[in-house]
Amino acid sequence: MPDPTFPLRSMTGFGRAEARAGAWWLGCEARSVNHRFLDLRVFLPEGLGDLEETVRRSVQASAARGRLEVRVSVERRDGTVPVRVDRALARSLAAAARTLAALPGVRDGIEVGRLLEFPGLVHVDTSARAAGAGVRRQVVRCVKQTLARLEAARRAEGRHLARDLVQRLDLLERARRKTETLAARLPQETARRLRQRLAEIAAGVGADAGRLEQEAAMLASRADISEELVKLRGHLEQARALLTGGRGPLGKRLDFLVQEMNREANTIGSKAAALEISRLAVDMKTEIEKVREQVQNLE
Numbered sequence: 001m002p003d004p005t006f007p008l009r010s011m012t013g014f015g016r017a018e019a020r021a022g023a024w025w026l027g028c029e030a031r032s033v034n035h036r037f038l039d040l041r042v043f044l045p046e047g048l049g050d051l052e053e054t055v056r057r058s059v060q061a062s063a064a065r066g067r068l069e070v071r072v073s074v075e076r077r078d079g080t081v082p083v084r085v086d087r088a089l090a091r092s093l094a095a096a097a098r099t100l101a102a103l104p105g106v107r108d109g110i111e112v113g114r115l116l117e118f119p120g121l122v123h124v125d126t127s128a129r130a131a132g133a134g135v136r137r138q139v140v141r142c143v144k145q146t147l148a149r150l151e152a153a154r155r156a157e158g159r160h161l162a163r164d165l166v167q168r169l170d171l172l173e174r175a176r177r178k179t180e181t182l183a184a185r186l187p188q189e190t191a192r193r194l195r196q197r198l199a200e201i202a203a204g205v206g207a208d209a210g211r212l213e214q215e216a217a218m219l220a221s222r223a224d225i226s227e228e229l230v231k232l233r234g235h236l237e238q239a240r241a242l243l244t245g246g247r248g249p250l251g252k253r254l255d256f257l258v259q260e261m262n263r264e265a266n267t268i269g270s271k272a273a274a275l276e277i278s279r280l281a282v283d284m285k286t287e288i289e290k291v292r293e294q295v296q297n298l299e
């Protein structure tokens with residue numbers, strides 16, 4: 001079985017984290033599904049768009065493949081609404097009002113309520129734009145914590161996949177050995193049957209016995225699958241080595257080996273001169289397809 005600490009990762013996972021920063025609540029979610037390359041999408045609250053590059057760098061440092069989505073939420077939860085007054089504008093408006101009040105025929109007095117109606121004098125901001133630097137630092141920490149939990153989920157699923165794949169490689173190796181045993185005696189049996197059949201035909205047409213022997217040997221040679229069996233064994237050994245001791249993203253390398261396994265199984269099936277070997281080739285192709293489906297989930 002693969003070492004439980006081995007960094008084999010699935011491309012599927014989910015991570016979530018929450019944090020507080022004064023009056024602000026922060027939440028972050030990250031989810032990942034299968035994809036040939038790294039397809040990253042980041043969703044940040046209004047006012048925190050400048051943190052996107054920081055978030056992207058954090059994700060790229062921990063993931064090489066997968067369609068990965070990161071969402072950050074920031075809310076003010078102290079029951080207050082931040083209001084900002086443009087004091088410079090207010091002073092200018094008050095001065096203008098006093099100037100107008102000094103004119104003949106204009107009633108004196110400045111109504112504050114009327115000043116508040118002036119566009120741009122009062123700003124109400126409930127978005128993350130109003131958060132300070134402390135909140136922004138906490139957002140970055142929350143994202144990293146979320147990605148760490150996503151990583152743990154992907155590793156856990158990767159270990160599960162590795163165990164399943166190793167078991168399937170064991171099944172394939174047993175089928176390969178059984179095929180090898182059958183194939184070892186196949187050339188002699190094939191040649192014997194061909195000689196017998198050709199001898200029956202030759203008895204009626206007077207064919208040359210030496211030529212018939214050569215034809216029988218040639219046909220037996222064409223049915224030889226020893227090379228394919230050796231190559232298949234090599235592919236299985238390489239796949240097992242990657243699963244139990246490789247490093248880095250392994251999905252593409254394993255996918256290539258699976259293609260080669262399938263190629264050899266197809267050739268074995270097409271060259272097999274025995275029904276039992278043909279059946280074993282079909283069984284191997286079925287199991288290889290299951291391996292391929294699982295490998296598609298690996299980073």
